[in-house]
Amino acid sequence: MSALRNRERRFLIVAGGIAAIILGYAYGVEPLVARYRQVQELITARQQMLTRQQRLLARRDRYQQEKVALEAEIAERRARLLPGDKPPLAASELQKLVKSVAQESGVEVRSERILPPGERGGYTEVPVEVTLSGPIRAVASLLYRLEAVPVLLAVTDAKLRVVSVEAPRELSVALSMTGYIASGPSTGPPPNQPEPPRRPGA
Numbered sequence: 001m002s003a004l005r006n007r008e009r010r011f012l013i014v015a016g017g018i019a020a021i022i023l024g025y026a027y028g029v030e031p032l033v034a035r036y037r038q039v040q041e042l043i044t045a046r047q048q049m050l051t052r053q054q055r056l057l058a059r060r061d062r063y064q065q066e067k068v069a070l071e072a073e074i075a076e077r078r079a080r081l082l083p084g085d086k087p088p089l090a091a092s093e094l095q096k097l098v099k100s101v102a103q104e105s106g107v108e109v110r111s112e113r114i115l116p117p118g119e120r121g122g123y124t125e126v127p128v129e130v131t132l133s134g135p136i137r138a139v140a141s142l143l144y145r146l147e148a149v150p151v152l153l154a155v156t157d158a159k160l161r162v163v164s165v166e167a168p169r170e171l172s173v174a175l176s177m178t179g180y181i182a183s184g185p186s187t188g189p190p191p192n193q194p195e196p197p198r199r200p201g202a
Contacts, residue, residue: 107134
């Protein structure tokens with residue numbers, strides 16, 4: 001009987017130890033492992049979120065730089081618009097500019113004509129047509145000076161002819177030119193200046 005009781009006691013001790021190990025694993029190790037996994041998953045998710053935020057921040061900085069550059073370009077081109085907020089006033093300013101450049105170049109203005117305005121991307125085109133005459137070198141100087149005027153000016157058409165056979169170096173020039181004024185809110189710069197006509201002798 002004593003031997004049986006000893007075996008039963010050892011059995012109970014071993015069973016109790018196994019039960020303690022199982023309970024310790026179930027209530028101690030498994031929660032720790034689960035918690036560790038949750039922490040690792042949370043760390044991974046936070047790292048991914050941080051990476052996305054860094055990308056968004058870098059993209060925002062790039063967009064901000066592009067915005068600043070675009071605003072500077074718009075401001076620079078707006079500064080080159082014709083004075084005046086109405087086409088007739090702007091056309092008059094354009095005519096004055098052409099007369100001034102013609103006088104500096106030694107070219108005579110024979111006639112002037114204001115053409116109908118047009119709309120182009122939030123801007124109003126203000127076209128004029130002038131007829132000039134002068135020596136070839138003076139006409140070439142005129143065209144060169146028109147390229148350097150402070151306003152955005154497009155020479156859209158140029159017709160040159162000799163004034164007379166007796167004076168082959170005297171030219172008559174019909175120029176169609178367009179300037180621009182703002183006609184409403186615009187998110188972009190005024191149209192680019194078209195390629196100017198080639199100067200005589202160029």
